[in-house]
Amino acid sequence: MADNMATPAGLRVGDVVAERSIHLTRDTLVRYAGASGDFNPIHYRDDVATAVGLDGVLAHGMLTMGLAVQPVVDWLAGDSGKIVDYQVRFTRPVVVDAETGADVTVVAKVGVLDDAGARIDLTVTVADQTVLGKAQVRVVLA
Amino acid sequence: MPVNAELAGRSYPAAPPYLVGREKVREFARAVLATSPLNLDPEAARAAGYADVVAPPTFAVVVQEHTLAQLLEDPDSGIDFARVVHGDQRFSFTRPIVAGDELTATLTVTSVKSLGGHSMVTAETAVVGADGEHVVTAISTLVVRGDE
Numbered sequence: 001m002a003d004n005m006a007t008p009a010g011l012r013v014g015d016v017v018a019e020r021s022i023h024l025t026r027d028t029l030v031r032y033a034g035a036s037g038d039f040n041p042i043h044y045r046d047d048v049a050t051a052v053g054l055d056g057v058l059a060h061g062m063l064t065m066g067l068a069v070q071p072v073v074d075w076l077a078g079d080s081g082k083i084v085d086y087q088v089r090f091t092r093p094v095v096v097d098a099e100t101g102a103d104v105t106v107v108a109k110v111g112v113l114d115d116a117g118a119r120i121d122l123t124v125t126v127a128d129q130t131v132l133g134k135a136q137v138r139v140v141l142a
Numbered sequence: 143m144p145v146n147a148e149l150a151g152r153s154y155p156a157a158p159p160y161l162v163g164r165e166k167v168r169e170f171a172r173a174v175l176a177t178s179p180l181n182l183d184p185e186a187a188r189a190a191g192y193a194d195v196v197a198p199p200t201f202a203v204v205v206q207e208h209t210l211a212q213l214l215e216d217p218d219s220g221i222d223f224a225r226v227v228h229g230d231q232r233f234s235f236t237r238p239i240v241a242g243d244e245l246t247a248t249l250t251v252t253s254v255k256s257l258g259g260h261s262m263v264t265a266e267t268a269v270v271g272a273d274g275e276h277v278v279t280a281i282s283t284l285v286v287r288g289d290e
Contacts, residue, residue: 022175035166035173036204061228066174066200073198078178079190080238083199087232087281134230 018071085138194241209249259288
């Protein structure tokens with residue numbers, strides 16, 4: 001199937017399928033630490049983050065990866081089982097201020113359409129700077 | 143101590159089986175801000191054809207984590223955890239993880255590269271179900287910073 005052909009679902013390469021801004025706070029990080037078991041103190045203690053030379057307390061990379069895919073899950077009518085491959089590169093840390101938090105913006109766009117389904121490419125930014133590179137979600141559409 | 147260049151190709155023994163609990167899946171789903179009923183409500187998941195609540199895609203890291211600990215705690219690996227930064231991450235699924243799965247994970251180091259004084263260690267963790275069938279492979283590249 002050529003990329004410029006519409007699929008049965010009417011999808012075309014370049015279509016934005018989901019877009020969302022997500023507000024993170026320190027509470028979000030503590031909740032993720034408990035759920036994931038990643039208790040590295042750079043994700044909740046300013047003194048430790050500063051001592052190791054960071055600009056502040058950082059979101060877990062795996063938290064950013066985990067929430068960035070949620071708009072795609074919702075586009076799939078909530079069926080996360082249709083995601084067959086998901087990859088990201090951690091290109092820039094997400095600093096989460098104790099008072100103001102951080103706002104993560106996700107734009108999900110169709111990158112490839114083929115017989116296997118679609119590749120959805122995520123653009124994930126904080127303050128207009130990309131924080132996840134090569135963020136690609138392979139989904140089956142059947 | 144530098145990263146052991148001979149790590150590439152090394153496999154570790156399978157980690158003890160991980161039993162996926164329903165409440166753990168729900169807790170993880172809330173933590174990544176998932177709102178899908180399939181991740182949270184067993185009835186909704188069953189109605190969609192799953193045995194129980196479906197774990198969000200990145201839940202696989204919880205299972206993978208036990209195998210990464212084997213690598214990081216191996217004194218022969220030469221990896222100083224204090225210098226490790228997560229470079230990239232990938233999950234490739236044969237099927238999603240659902241509550242009730244008993245998963246067994248086995249890590250293999252697939253490559254060790256040097257780049258500008260840093261080492262890049264790529265490790266693949268293959269996760270299989272109680273039936274021995276493949277569920278997901280989790281691939282991490284760890285960047286180990288060299289001496290300043």
